[in-house]
Amino acid sequence: MKSWIAFWNILKKDVKNYYLKPPNISWGIIFPLSWTLMQLFRSPGGNILELLPGLISMSVLFGTTSMLAVTITFERSGRSFDRLLLAPISLNVMVLAKIAGTILFGILNALVPVVFTSFFIDLGGVNWGLLLLAIFMIAITSALTGLLIAVSAKQVFEAQTFSNFFRFPMLFLCGLFIPISSLPLFLRPVSFCLPLTYGNDILKGAIMGTNTLSPLLSFGLLLVFAAALFTICRNNINRKWIL
């Protein structure tokens, strides 16, 4: 019960202090909206459904990775993060509470292009359960990637730089813009080491039914990624921040 009180209040504080701030709300809406509009203008006759998995993935990825990395680095530099490290709650609860706000923010970001495209096309054929599951799993793995970055960064600008270092290669290698089968042979193994590849594949399956892997396999692999990232983050925090 005590851990739950701490978890809930850390989440509430982060949502209130960071995610509900006007710049972040506008970023969360404007960024996915502009990407969607840009794609619509670029290929007016194109199939909007084909664009949707990419738009959703990008919205979650950009909404989560840098957000968590920046907020944690900010709290670390002001030493308010020490309060969490010194609280009588387990490191697991603290990590879960910190990523929970980002996951929620990422999910809401992902829903912007979905809602927007619903004005243009009929989304009746979408497998909503699978779609939400994919969004959730992409948000978890991206948030944990953000945390991994936060553990390595000392300054806010470093967190932003490291975020881009991870995000952009991931976008180009996960099959969003270029199908993995068209990538040079030596890059393909890298693609299969990225969680976004599997999230994107589930999204394609949920929206258009064009997934290349079984959703169950992709979901399982995303769980493995999430568990591995969580363990690495937790160990890194324990090793680097409790000197």
Next chain:
Amino acid sequence: MGMVSVSNLKKTYGNFTAVDNISFAIEQGEIFGFLGPNGAGKTSTLNMMIGLSRPTAGEIAIDGIDVKRDAKKAQAIMGIVPDESNLYNEMDGFDNLCFCAALYGMRKEEREPRARQLLEQFRLQDAGKRPYKAYSKGMRRKLTIAAALIHSPQVLFLDEPTTGIDVESSRQIRDMILELKKKKTTIFLTTHYIEEAERICDRIAFIAEGRIVASGAVPHLMESVSHGHVIQFVTDKNIESLAMELQNHFAGSKVKTRAGNSLVMASNRRIPLFPVMEFFRSKGVEVYEARELHPSLEDVFVKLTGIESSVLKKDKEKGGRP
């Protein structure tokens, strides 16, 4: 076993030894001061005691709980005030206190009245709804201490609690520390203000270059540095010319003049007052005041650590006034 027990504690960073094999114990309700210049190892020791840093060697127990093995259990009974006030800028004073209480698992119906009570106790009730970033340094410090007390800890760790804040806030904080002592809260306090340590601590440990040079109650530390008997005389006229004559008259004594109308007489034996007064009277000098001088804690610190008090004063200038 005391409420806090530290034995053979050591912390090294590469080749640098920040804390070198120190041991001490603190009894329940005691205020224990850790006095030393910047870089002496005070914060490194404190960080190990609160579980924010891992000892290279040694043991720490808080109320019998092994901090190395079960830091979270120990942290539940600790209140921690770091050297920098580190609450959340975006939140107001009341919300900051409530958030800190929630970290200790306190329910809403417990934490809100407690936060109001602490705001009142620290005379911050009017500032309770103002964002923390708008607080003065003194107010920030007081709110940070209030946050450490929100869950009524058994042991309070204060790292330089009054550094860099105004005189009035410092006084309030010292009064609050003494109030907590009355309630049997055990207090570990690091400071580089000698006067502060002398005024509020039951026992003091001098730390220099990672080692405890001396520790004990203030009177005990004073006694450990015996400087014989010293009496200061204040007279009605200039007595510089009489200093040497007085010294020769009383074998084994040393006499130094201080300003024109005052001199200090030191001896390893007790100085009998009557013959000295007679000496002055024979020279037509009226004595207005005769006062025994005791060594200050600063004298003791300098003698035991070999560190000039000017080093501490430099630290003080960097940090502000107590």
